[in-house]
Each structure stands twice: as structure tokens, then as C-alpha cells.
Amino acid sequence: MSAVSVTKKEPRNFNRAAFFQRYGVGLALILLIIFNLIFTPNFATAQTLAVNLTQVCTIVIVGVGMTLVIATGGIDLSVGSLMAIAGAFSPMFFTGQLIPVDNLYFGIALGIAFPVLIAGMFGLFNGWLVTKFSIQPIIATLVLFIAGRGIAQVSTNGDLQVFKVPEFQAIAIGRVLGVPFQVWIMLAIVIVAAFILHRTVFGRQVLAVGGNEAAARLSGIPVSRVKFLVYFISGLCSGVAGLIVIAMNSAADANLIGLGMELDAIAAVVVGGTLLSGGRATIIGTLLGALVIQLVRYTLLANGVPDPAALVVKAGLIVLAVWLQRQEQA
Amino acid sequence: MMKGFRISPSMAVVAVLIILTLLGAWRYDGFLGTYNVQTVLRYNSMFALVALGMCFVIMTGGIDLSVGSVAAFSSVVAAHLSGYGLFPGLIGGLAAGLFAGTLNALIITRLKIAPFIATLATMLAASGTALLLANNQSVSVSYDTYFTNLGQGDLLSFMRPEWVDAEDAGFFAGVIGFILSFPTPAFIALAAYIAGAIVINHTAFGRHVLAVGGGTEASRLMGLPVDRTIFLVYVISGGMAGMAGVILASQFGAGQPIEGVGWELFAIASVVVGGTLLTGGNGSIGGTLAGALLLGIIFTILNFENGMGWISLSAYWQSVVRGVFLFVVVVLQAKLANPAKAAA
Secondary structure (H helix, E strand, O other): OHHHHHHHHHHHHHHHHHHHHHHHHHHHHHHHHHHHHHHOOOOOOHHHHHHHHHHHHHHHHHHHHHHHHHHOOOOOOOHHHHHHHHHHHHHHHHOOOOOOOOOHHHHHHHHHHHHHHHHHHHHHHHHHHHHHOOOOHHHHHHHHHHHHHHHHHHHHOOOEEEOOOHHHHHHHHOEEOOEEHHHHHHHHHHHHHHHHHHHOHHHHHHHHHHHOHHHHHHOOOOHHHHHHHHHHHHHHHHHHHHHHHHHHHOEEEOOOOOOOHHHHHHHHHHHOOOOOOOOOOOHHHHHHHHHHHHHHHHHHHHOOOOHHHHHHHHHHHHHHHHHHHHHHHO | OOOOOOOOHHHHHHHHHHHHHHHHHHHOOOOOOHHHHHHHHHHHHHHHHHHHHHHHHHHOOOOOOOHHHHHHHHHHHHHHHHHHOHHHHHHHHHHHHHHHHHHHHHHHHOOOOOHHHHHHHHHHHHHHHHHHHHOOOOEEOOOOOHHHHHHHOOOOHHHOOHHHHOOOOOHHHHHHHHHHOOOHHHHHHHHHHHHHHHHHHHOHHHHHHHHHHHOHHHHHHOOOOHHHHHHHHHHHHHHHHHHHHHHHHHHHOEEOOOOOOOHHHHHHHHHHHOOOOOOOOOOOHHHHHHHHHHHHHHHHHHHHHHHHOOOOOOOOHHHHHHHHHHHHHHHHHHHHOOHHHHHO
């Protein structure tokens, strides 16, 4: 009898863990929403939805890039600094400070395209350090974590750049179908990235590199190019997030844009169920992870718990999420 | 024999530090003056302490992201207790740091969670607790007790003989006076570094630390107390962060719940610049001290250089220069490190 129960028990145990692994975040999100619908006044309003979504927008956008980097077994600490670089350079373009541009829309186009590309270039620099010199990602990206914000501060002299360009700010606060435009940007990036990760050759290569780099190399996957690309993408995502931040604030402050973003993004990725050691990743999970973290914070705040206590809860949440991952692996 | 000889990275960083110091002394008035030396040492000894704890952790192949907010947390605790005297403040702050370190150690060794994530969580928790304890504002320390001496005082100033300050005092007297003017935090950091170097080089625990970093599985198979070693390094790191927090509160007259942002990465940079590989298994305590001082002195040199009037660089350049320094060091390390390791 015992033999039978053992053989039966093992797969079921595994399945339960796998189930939580796969749907745990979504489940947590649904439970949180139900809890709030019952206990939090004014929860089911468009206002609440908009507030919570705009809070997670930049985290999710950066988190998408971070998910891809982590999927290869890397990490990107420089995202916050790259946001600051993109955010600091952008106003110089659309206010005509750097190059005088007659056409406002052309200036805005430059102010969006160039800073994002610059951030992408710095991402390539990270990739270069990681692939060419085999420097551990955490150290390689630490270089730009330190220097990147400095570059942004030096180029603006640390000053606040205030601007009033509603046409540019539309990328964050303009509304389409009643939803802030930045949420659409976030959704578009999430969908494209999820498609790339799960449906393209490149996506498979990303996971293969993270799963077993040596094996990936032996099976002919261009490991270096894959790594280069994920850091590039992470840079681009950071650039977009930096622009959204300044558009929301209608000011660019190189000292503050994206400060601490690397940790928020990593937390979202981890809670979302992506393995930190690489090889398994989920973009949708990152979106849900960011939403869960935000909703927990919102729930606590709305029910009178002070913000610092919410930080402690967030810490517990991260440990719990990773511990559940461990249970499945064990 | 010649083939085996290699300039170790930590020797190189000590050399660079000495060269920069000499350059500064030659180029700028007052660079080695009492005031400047005191300021640099007083401020950077906090970072040096945090970097020392980080060095232990990194030598086991781990990482501790929580040090900055743990320092902030313990500065708040120390400030609250400073009214009861120097020792309650000191011990309270230290205990707060040790507590946070123990929490890290428990999460890592018992729940088997990766150090990066475990300490990230503790970072958030410590930061939240600090804000709660401080009620979201800085907590003034008591000036009725000797608590502020810890950060603001000069430990040996009471035994400073008059003759070292005489007009015609010789070089020797100058050196004595120079050393006697060191601030208290510098002596605390120095004592910690000497103790750290002895522990790593001359105790069984020190050898275990390096062995675990060199290969966790191999150490386990050899019967070394792997978990206990890992446990202890995080407690040490927490303790160092706690001590830094006590000095922070004492030096600035307030417990600062939002201070410490980015300290962890600064500490990691110091350790790496000091020649310790992030892969674990080797490391240099002295190199870490040199690394921390090197990163600290860059800011001073920038200030003095601005004072010369040739160039005018804002304080923001210091992050750029630090980043470039880190870049050069890691690239050199990668090139010097044996290829087998680089490929792994």
C-alpha cells in the first residue's frame, strides 16, 4: 500500500508545485482583487485602475528587458541610470537646445528616437563587457550603474529641466479609449516581447543560453550575439521608461529618474516566476508580478497601513515567491 | 619562477592609491593637511567598514545588497538609544546590524534562497523598518551624552603632546601629530580591518571562508562547516553595516532612515577595485581598504583640482570617474585572470 501511495504521491506533489509556479502569481492577483472588491472602498473605479496601472508602467517596461537579461542568466543593474540618461537627453532635443529644429513634431520625434537609441547603445556597452571580457553581469552593469547617472547629471549639470510640451507629454498622460497612453505602450512592449520570447528562434536561443550556456554554444547558438541583444533590448526598454517618467513629471531630473528601478524591476521579474539562474522566463509573469507588488502596496495603503510597512511586506513577498520556486526545483 | 610572478591586483591598487596621494600632496596645498585628511577619513571610514563586511561575503561567493539600508536602520536605532549614553547607542546600533545580518543568514542557509534575492528582501525590510522606527524623518541624537564623540571626535587627541605642534618640530613630530589627529571612526575602521585580516589569514574560519568560495560542493564533501561559514559572513557583514550606521548617526547628529542608498554597490565596487574576484575563493582585505580609500579620494582630488582653477568640474563627475575606474579595473582583471576562469 505504501508503495502505491508513494508512486501516486510524487507526481501529484510535483504537479501542485508546478501549478503554483505557473499560476501562482495570477492566482495571487485574483485573490488580491477579490479582497479589495470586498474590503477597499471605491476600488472598482476607473480611477483606481488608472492609478495602479500608471504606477507599474515603467517597472513593467524595464522589467521586460530585465526578464530577457535574466533569462540568459544575467542581470542588469544599470537600468535606472540608463533611464536617467534617456530622460536627461530627451528635453535637449525637443526644446531645440542641442540642435535647433523648426518643426515641433520633428523635434519630438528626435527627442524620442535619439535618447532611446542612446540608452540602447549603453546597453550594448554592457553586452560588450559581458561577452568580450567574460565579466560577470552584476559587475559589468555596475559600471554603468555608477557612471551612467553621473553622465546624465554631468550633461545637465544636475539641474532640473522643466518643460511644457503637451505634444510630447502625450506619450505618458494622453488617453486613448480612456486609458493612459503609457499603459498602451507597456501592453505593446509586453505583447511583442512575449511573442519574441515564446514564438521566435531568438526567444528559444535566449532560454537555451540561460539554461546551459556551454550546451547552447556547442549546439551552434551564437551565444555572444544573443547576450549582446538582450542587453541592447534592456537598454532600449530603459530608455522608453525614462521618457515616460519625464513626460509624466513634465520635468527631467537626472538625480531622480529611475532611482532604485533596478531593484523594483528585479523584484517584479522574480515574483513573476522567472528563474534568476536563467533558462526559464515569462514576460506575462513579470507584468503580473509588478501588478501583484503594486496591488499589495495599494491594498495596504488604502487600508491605513503606512508605506514603510508595505516595504516590509514586499520583502516577505519576494522571499515567499522565490521560496516557492525552490520548492518546485527541490 | 619569473613566470609565476605576477603583480597582484590588490598590490596594484595600493600602488595607485599611494601614487594618487603623493600626486595630490605635490599638486595641492593642504591635501595632506590635518583638516583634509580628517574629513576624508571620517567620512570614508563608514564605507570602508561596509566594504570590509562585503569583502567577507564576496569571498564566499555571495553578495549582500542590504548593507546600505541596514546601516540606515541601525543609525536610527542608535540615535534612539543615544540618550542613554555612548554604549547603549553603540551596542544598540551594532545589535540592529547583527540582527539584520542574522536574518540574511537564516534566509540564505535555511530557506536556500540565493544571496542576491535574500539580501534584496532584507534591504527592503530594513529600509521599511527604519522608516517606521523613525516616523519617516531623521532622528536627532542626544548631545547630552558622549555618543557624538564616536563619529565627531578624534580618539587620540587627548594624548597629543604640545611639542608636535611646535614651530620648529621636525618631520618625526609632524608624522606623530598627523597620526594623532586621525578621527575616531578611522581607528574603528582600522581596528576592524586588522581584525579582518587576522581572521582571514590566520584562523580556521578564514580558511573555510576562502574554501567555501572556491568550491561550495568540494568544501561540503571535505566536511567543512559550509552552512555555518556562510551564516557567519552575513552576520559579520550585518555587524559592519551596523557599526557604519552607528558612526553615521554619531557623525551627522541624526539617525537617517533614507541614507545608505547605493552603499551596497559602492561597497561592491570597493571590493572589486581592491582585487577581490566576485566569483569567490580569493580576496584581499588590504586591497578592499585601498579600494574604498581610492574611490573616496577621487572626490577629494576633484575638489582640489577645481580649486586650482584650471578646470571646473561639477561634483557629478565623481560618479563618472568612479565608474571609469571600475571599468578599467574589471577589464584589467578579466585580462589578467587565467583564461580558464574567464571562460567558466
